[in-house]
Amino acid sequence: MTDRLPHEKGFHVSWDQLHRDARALAWRLQGEGPDEGGWRAVVAITRGGMAPAMIVARELDIRMVDTISVKSYNHQTQSEPKVIKSPDMDVVGDGTGVLIIDDLVDTGKTLEVVRKHMPKAHIATVYAKPMGRPQVNTFITEVSQDTWIFFPWDMALQYVEPYRGKD
Numbered sequence: 042m043t044d045r046l047p048h049e050k051g052f053h054v055s056w057d058q059l060h061r062d063a064r065a066l067a068w069r070l071q072g073e074g075p076d077e078g079g080w081r082a083v084v085a086i087t088r089g090g091m092a093p094a095m096i097v098a099r100e101l102d103i104r105m106v107d108t109i110s111v112k113s114y115n116h117q118t119q120s121e122p123k124v125i126k127s128p129d130m131d132v133v134g135d136g137t138g139v140l141i142i143d144d145l146v147d148t149g150k151t152l153e154v155v156r157k158h159m160p161k162a163h164i165a166t167v168y169a170k171p172m173g174r175p176q177v178n179t180f181i182t183e184v185s186q187d188t189w190i191f192f193p194w195d196m197a198l199q200y201v202e203p204y205r206g207k208d
């Protein structure tokens with residue numbers, strides 16, 4: 042999203058790192074469900090939340106997995122983010138016992154909308170920036186607000202010139 046750039050720093054996340062961090066999130070969430078039955082369902086915030094949600098659902102053995110899609114704030118039209126695809130509300134209800142997973146929280150605008158949709162859900166992200174932290178119940182790693190997080194699905198391996206060949 043170019044309107045959020047430029048950022049001073051970059052935090053590059055490999056698939057391995059994402060897998061480890063999403064597992065760490067699952068372990069932190071284990072046993073934190075509202076009752077002994079654990080979490081009832083996982084809801085991934087598309088699209089970035091889908092890979093971490095799959096890993097968390099696998100680790101916590103949750104088979105009920107759904108998605109919510111939020112169309113983000115657009116500075117040109119000044120529109121607020123809105124939910125363009127809801128999970129099955131018969132299953133998630135007010136969110137009690139439901140884990141909502143996203144890859145990161147930045148400004149918190151996306152989660153603000155999601156929380157209104159399922160007020161009693163537990164919201165977890167793998168990464169968090171300070172501005173969005175109040176919107177998250179559980180996260181693993183915090184980075185500064187001026188850091189852009191690069192996810193593995195947005196990157197590719199490429200050849201780099203040897204250092205001594207550059208001059």
Ligand SMILES: O=P(O)(O)OC[C@H]1O[C@H](OP(=O)(O)OP(=O)(O)O)[C@H](O)[C@@H]1O
Nearest residue numbers: 087088089113146147148149150151173
């Ligand atoms: O806290 P915020 O400032 O709202 O930003 C965080 C959201 O932004 C990114 O999603 P994006 O809207 O870029 O869509 P995507 O997941 O489909 O890539 C990210 O995956 C979070 O969902």
Ligand code: HPA
Nearest residue numbers: 045147188189190191192
């Ligand atoms: O730091 C980020 N990285 C990737 N996507 C994002 N969407 C909001 N902030 C970010």
Ligand SMILES: [Mg+2]
Nearest residue numbers: 087088089090
């Ligand atoms: Mg997203």
